Amino acid sequence: MEIISDRVGKKVLLLGNEAITRGALEAGVDVVTTYPGTPSSEIADMFSEIAKHATGKGVDPGFYFEYSTNEKVALEIAAAASFSGLRALTCMKHVGLNVASDAFMTYLYVGCRGGHIIVSADDPSCHSSQNEQDNRYFAFFGNAPMFEPTTPQEAKEMTQTGFEISEKLQLPILLRTTTRLNHIRGPVVLDKLKKPRGKGYFERDPMLVTVPSTARARHPILLKKMREAEKISERSMFNKVFTIGKPGEIGIVTSGVSFNYVIEAVEMLGVDTRILKLGMTHPLPRKMCEQFIKSCEHIVVVEELEPLLENQMKTIAYDIQSDVKIYGKSTGHFSRLYEYTPDIVVNVLSKIFGVKNPLPPVVKTEVKLPSRPPALCPGCPHRATYYAAKKASPPGTIYPTDIGCYTLGKAPPLEMADVLLCMGSNAGTACGFAVATDQKIISFMGDSTFFHAGIPAVIDAVHHNHDCVITVLDNRTTAMTGHQPHPGTEYDGMGRPARVIKVEDVVRGIGVEHVEVVDPKNLMETTKAFRRALEHKGPSVVVSKSPCILLEMQRKKKTGEKTSVYVVDQDKCTKCKTCISRFGCPAFYFAKDGSIHIDESQCTGCGFCTQVCPFDAIKQKDDENIGG
Amino acid sequence: MVHEKTSIVLAGVGGHGVITAANILGKTALKEDMTVYVSEVHGMAQRGGAVICTVRMGKKVSTALLARGTADAIVSTEPIEALRYISYANTHTKIITDVNPTIPFTVSVSGEKYPAVERIFDEIKKHAMLYKIDAMSIAKNAGSVITKNIVLLGALAAADVLPFKPDVLLETVLDNVPPKYRDINRKAFNGGIKAIKSLKTRSLK
Structure with missing residues (x-):
């Protein structure tokens, strides 16, 4: 792996995010925590890859890495590592820092011991985010020293020196990046990798316990540290x-x-x-x-x-x-x-x-181009769940949604997304709609989202008996950000076997009385499950379990299992368009003569469409299989 | 023809290998000791959506992003995506595109229209220099449709815009794939070169 190359002075092409990973390795980072989120994900994914690579060779990677349950937990774990004298890095997308902010604000009061870099990856233009908040405000809000890199090379340098400064000031450092740093590749010169410290030791310090008297004593210390930080800023090579x-x-x-x-x-x-x-x-x-x-x-x-x-x-x-x-x-x-x-x-x-703009006038085309937004993949189990839920629900049903691939269910023809605020908000708003209206409610969240921020609202629903259906789209991964593991998966971020926490066990434990566990590949059963859940007075949870199709295709590729694609039987097809206009699988298309076909290169062989077609006009292609 | 700065836009559809192609260009520029920056798209921008990567390389480059109207070449894996980014072109920009459309699902689902390809090509020709090739067929002949991005890289290498020779680029292409796929990729790359060369000969006649 190039990122762990020990060829000092070698110039390599790294993504801004990879450069941050490298910078931390050159600073001998001990503990790395995260919750994945675009545009930050590759920082942590690299640590995960390096850890798995090392484990595969039977060697210790030297650092501990985890995909934490959410950003707040990630920050707390890394803070404890720092309190124990270790170097830590926590990375997240900008809105992740909102989740971690409770810990962040008081962490700055008590300060750190081992150097700690907190990466906030902001997303101006909302390339893949629900807002474009400027997290530089967090540095002001909490009094955190902040660095803003311009290039991957500088991102590496700031990460590396950030650890030194963090230890000097005894303050975590906010490394604030934006999409065009995180996702830009540029030349980076490698320096020496540093050996991590290994195990730390925690020494008791009453000043770490922020009861009011400690907090009052800590605040002036924080301001004093920031005056010291200003001196560092005056001398900083980055200014x-x-x-x-x-x-x-x-x-x-x-x-x-x-x-x-x-x-x-x-x-x-x-x-x-x-x-x-x-x-x-x-x-x-x-x-x-x-x-x-x-x-x-x-x-x-x-x-x-x-x-x-x-x-x-x-x-x-x-x-x-x-x-x-x-x-x-x-x-x-x-x-x-x-x-x-x-x-x-x-x-x-x-x-x-007062000089002439030398750029040529911008060329515009008069040809109207069809839009090409991202879509749920062909074979995505979410599409099947949405289709069933829609079939089961009466007019006026409200569909609160959440952060993940399934947000793409907003697009026609499914249009199964009505409200979205943040991670976990589907269930919270579902409770609110249950209070405020007499409408039926089916909310949707992913499995990773459920663990991240969904559980408290389910507890609220149970305790207050809110009449709503909360759906967990359990596709066994954190799909949108690049298939990271989560508490429901069999392996952790270092590739080690991990205890699986089942969504259905959690909600039953919370006290949800009506729990449906379904496989969305069976449309009829799934529709019935949603109907039963809707009939139930009080909160119910539908766990719709089917692995992400991208993971399925990867698995098939590994095992050599064949994928049988589907075709439209033109003799039976009445062109009712249910498959396209209501189900909306992107593998379907109209030919020039208006007939409906399945693009074999896109078909994943899921076969959901055979259950959708009212005329039994979709069948498995005989004799011929495409390799997975 | 070596410019101070070379700016390439690579466009296409998620899954067409646009990011891979961009990175191959980036790695080649680095090998040639140039400064190079590559922009990528991740997350929400994938899943079959429109994809754009930009590569800028040369002696003095500060950013991967380029001003509109300043692309040396726009390479696209299908026709409308070439036209979608026409604002990056000027009259000297070379637009290299596969002739085979990838119809977005919005056409069947939401009734949007995919314009006639000839209309797209005419429009591109109004604003820039068009090099259209049947990259899909060349890739198929080479042994796999997934090498379409490599065909287009070959085409780009033959279009006199890159600050390095086709051989250097091919070397990176081959370094980037497992040994058993090298032949397919070499054929794809050379197929792209040939396609551009034959276009040039035709235009000379």
Whole structure:
């Protein structure tokens, strides 16, 4: 594996996320925890791969890794490792930090011992998220030192040095990344791998117990640490001024991936300027900023999402009584929405610098293109569950949904998603709709989501006897983020056998009286189960169990098991379109003459469609099999 | 023709091997000691959805993202995905696409329309230089349809936009696959080169 190569000085092409993994290995990380979430997942997945690789060879990987139940648990486990003197890394997507925030806020009060990096992977433009919150606010909110890398190389360096700084300050470090760092590949130079510390030792310290008197004593200590952090920020190699050409009147302040677009734009525009590139963005190097402000008449702040740097620059300018003009979001030059691109930055800078935008006019096509959104895969068991639930439910039924592949059930023709807030919200909102309406309710969540944040709302439903059907789409994996294991799977993140926790056992233990366990591949039985669940007064849970089709196909490939595809019997097909217009399997298509066919290259042989077709017109293709 | 910076857009559909192709370009540039950045799509963007990767390489490159109108080439595994990203093109941009459509499910389910392929090609020709090849058939002839991405890489290598020779790229392609698939991939790659060369000869006549 290239990522654990000991060839010091070798240049390799790494994903931003992989570079963070490498940085942690070069810092000798001991304990790594996560809950998977795009765009952060590959950081942890690499640790998982390395651990499995080592286990396969019968050697100790040197670190402990786990996919934790949720981000809060992940952070708590890593915090305890740090309290025991070990180095720890916890990674999550931006909204994961909301889940972990309760631990995060007070963790900063007590501080860490062994270095601890907390990675927040933000997602401007919501490529794969339910919001585009700017987690830099968390660094301010909780008083965490923060780094924002611009390239994979810098992500590695910040991770590595972050551990040192974390130990020096006795504070966890927030490494704030964005999709265009996490999912960009770039050259990374390998340094020496460091041997982890092994086992730690926990020494009692009453100051770790945050009763009010401790908390009150801890708060001033935290603020003092942040003053120390500011000194580190002043000297940090990650905060730098670049002079392009002759230093002009206009300076640019930027951080994260925006810096790359600024460099690109400045080159393209051919303007002279100075760029204050901030890598340690909390606390800011105040003196450095003061000097920069004094050296400019105009300052442009280029940062995605919220105007954090911009507002701080204004505050510093006010404090030093500078009359520098600051351009950014408040002047309407930049947007608080979505991620930036080189052309957005070129366009704004060309206006501010008063030079012509050299980019050609943007070509637009008048041809209307069909959209191509992601869809539930052919053979996805969720489609079958949705189909059955829809069949069973009366008009007006509310379908709260959750975070996972099954959100794709929002699309036509299923349209089985009505409300979504966050991980676990399906069951919470199901309870609420039961209180607020007389409508029937069937909510949906995945198995990993159930363990992550679904259980408390099921408890609420039982205790208050909320009349709703809560469905757990148990496909035996965390599919959307890349098939990570979870508490319901047979193996853990290091590839070791793990105790399986069954969803049905949990809900029965909680006290759900009506529990249906179904295989959605049997549409009739599944529909009946939903009908019974709907008839039951009070909360009921349907556990719809069938492995993710992608895992099934992988398994078949390994075992050599054949997949028999299905075909439409044109003699029997009446073109009622149920398979397309109601079931919506993407393997079906209309031929030019209007006849309906199954694309054999897409068919996974699940055969759900044979139960959907009212005319028995779908059959297994005889004699010929496609290899799995 | 070596530019200071080469910007390639790779487009297609989840499962067509777009990310693999982008990474092969990236690795090759790194071997040639260039600075290179590759953007990828993950998570929600997969599952049969439209996919775009960008690769930028050269002496001085700061980001994988490129400004609209600045692509040297757009390579697509099917026609409408080539047109979807036309905003990255200018009149000199070479657009290399497979001629075989992959019809999105929105056409059958939601009644959206897949335009006639000739209409798509005419539209591309209005704005950029079109190189359409039957990558699917070339891949099939090479031994497997899944090498369509490699056919397109071969085509790209022959289109005079990359800052390295086709041989160097082929080497990375072959390094990237298990030995038993090397022949298929070599055939696919060379098939792509040949397809572009024959297009060029035809246009000279």
